[in-house]
Amino acid sequence: MSSSILGRSGFHGLRALAVAALALGVAALGTGVAQAKTNAKEPQEVSFSFEGPFGRFDQAELQRGFKVYAEVCSACHSMNLLSYRDLAQPGGPFWDPKHPNISPAESPYAKAIAAQYKVPDIDPDTGDVIQRPATAADRFKAPFANEAAARAANGGALPPDLSVIARAREGGPAYIYSLLLGYEEAPAGMTVPDGKYYNPYMAGDMSSYWKGAKDKVPEGGFIAMARQLVDDRVQFDDKTPSTAANEAHAVATFLAWAADPHQVERKQTGIAVMLFLLVFTLLTYLSYRQIWRNVSH
């Protein structure tokens, strides 16, 4: 008799935990729905190599993505949280698995990339403001000296820092990809203000620029960034065709890495943790059955 009761109580318990997990799921769903409340188009269904628990970054694509950032986006967007040496950290675009003991700051790739930039500094002997070649330890050189300069050069709009942009937008890399490629002719009846561009993936309120029915305002919003990526904008060093879609995909991948550089390490740790916990849980469950076998309850 005891074992059948035990069996039942075991089942109840799992059900209890399942209910609890479900409740959390519902709660997450609830907040998720709330966040999606914009009139922007859902990002395109685009797949990335780093998705899912087993996903990894494609290093060649990270390098292509860095090239797109360096040659296009860095003209307007800073990435203040990244140093050149980060590019060579484990899992980064210029990580060299053949020389794992070279610290990122000593990486010849990181040093060579840094050396292409001049950064402001103070001359220790004279106190004068000087420009010196960047070292691997320096932060990515910012395109503008300050926010006012950035706005002045961009018609009053501020190009956001891209360090964490892939985590700071709903949809992440898929959103960035969709936004960069999503520019299209504004629908008839829409007056696009000067210096702005229509993009269906951008969130915003366009109702006052819309002549049609109030409940038929098209999806999307205006953005102060013109279309940046077109075919052949960036010449890739590998054989990947320089299509706008490949450029956008690569830069979205690079930005996803930059926003969360430890994500592959995180997921790999996670798999080990889950396996360990599963085995430990099973053993504990068997001990539980063993210890309770003679108790009728």
Added chain:
Amino acid sequence: MSGHSKYEPKTGFERWLDVRLPIVRMAYDTAIDFPTPKNLNYWWTFGGILAVCLVIQIVTGVVLAMHYVANAGLAFNSVEHIMRDVNHGWMIRYIHANGASMFFLAVYVHIARGLYYGSYKAPREILWLLGCVIYLLMMATAFMGYVLPWGQMSYYGAVVITNLFSAFDNVIPGVGTAITTWLWGGFAVDNATLNRFFSLHYLLPFMIAGVVGLHIWALHVPGNNNPVGVDVKSKEDTVPFHPYYTVKDGFAILVFLLLFSWFVFFAPEALGHADNQVMANPLATPSHIVPEWYFLPFYAILRAVPDKLFGVLGMFGAIAMLFALPWLDTSKVRSMRYRPTARWFFFLFIAATLGLGWCGGKLPDDVVIPIGRDAVTGDPTGFTVVMLSRVLAVYYFAYFIAVLPLLGLFEKTLPVPDTISTPVLPKGGAAMLSGATASPEKKG
């Protein structure tokens, strides 16, 4: 029920210590030998789970505090520094951030368990009140913790919640403003606010730990309630805590950690908000300010009331209900297993609370059931989120101040078993109601 201690010091040192500071004896009596009803189901494992959550938050929190910088200009980047440069900083931070959600998940299950099985009734009122105090402290801690990374939601969450106190201007003009200024340490949410929130966020968890100690003390005087809700009558009804419940709680804790780890390692920002990855900017209000999921039901109640002051009172009142509960429920039967009517009201209450949570995440004017269209704007009109919140909030309060007080007087309960060990006899058995009353028992 606590009975006499069966601890026997085994080594010379233990004997020496036992007559000076019987701390090993105390640990033995609380965690090893403690007689525990043998019929506790898995809903009872959440107490242990909560203890684990508190330890996890304190350990990860102390490590975060070694790297975190409480300064409005530096806080955001210091958290990013933790995520990028500190060894395993990403893991510590994600455990702490998701740990708060897991903590609340567990506490809600734990509270619901108490509601269903009548664990708040005599002689466990103090135990229940201490639990309510822990819950309040947890809310304060989590609210202030969420401000620390100084993202957009951190900042605007702090603005919205602290501004609630200005509603007291409607009672005595000037008082509300004075309270908010005092809370902020200035005339707006700013550096001073962030610093005091950090100080308090570090302090409160240790106060929680202290109240948890009292909570466990108060538990060990009457002993555990149990799913049947009748008092322990004899040794037959109990098993020693160790190994029976250490292993059962251990199993449940591990299952819980599996869920926890899944969030930490595979979906660390699923419960968060993308806007909080943007540094706080007092000049750019986000289009939609939402609190963390665990506050949503109360946020919905706040917004359901048109008047700000009464909204605030409603929100705090919703929590006050929990404190008053032991004196609101008039039923003599503890467990809702034997209260078939009350049980339905209980399930409705859970549904209403989840529903309020859903409403809290929506915009108040969102339409739930469209009925027509606005003649001018063409927007759909009908039954809105705020109307639904009102219906649900009314039920939430009615459950405490009408259903439980009245139902206990009129409802027909099922026969309750005599003791934990004797199951109810199938039909027409000699089972009696008396055993399950909440009256203080003769200690068995």
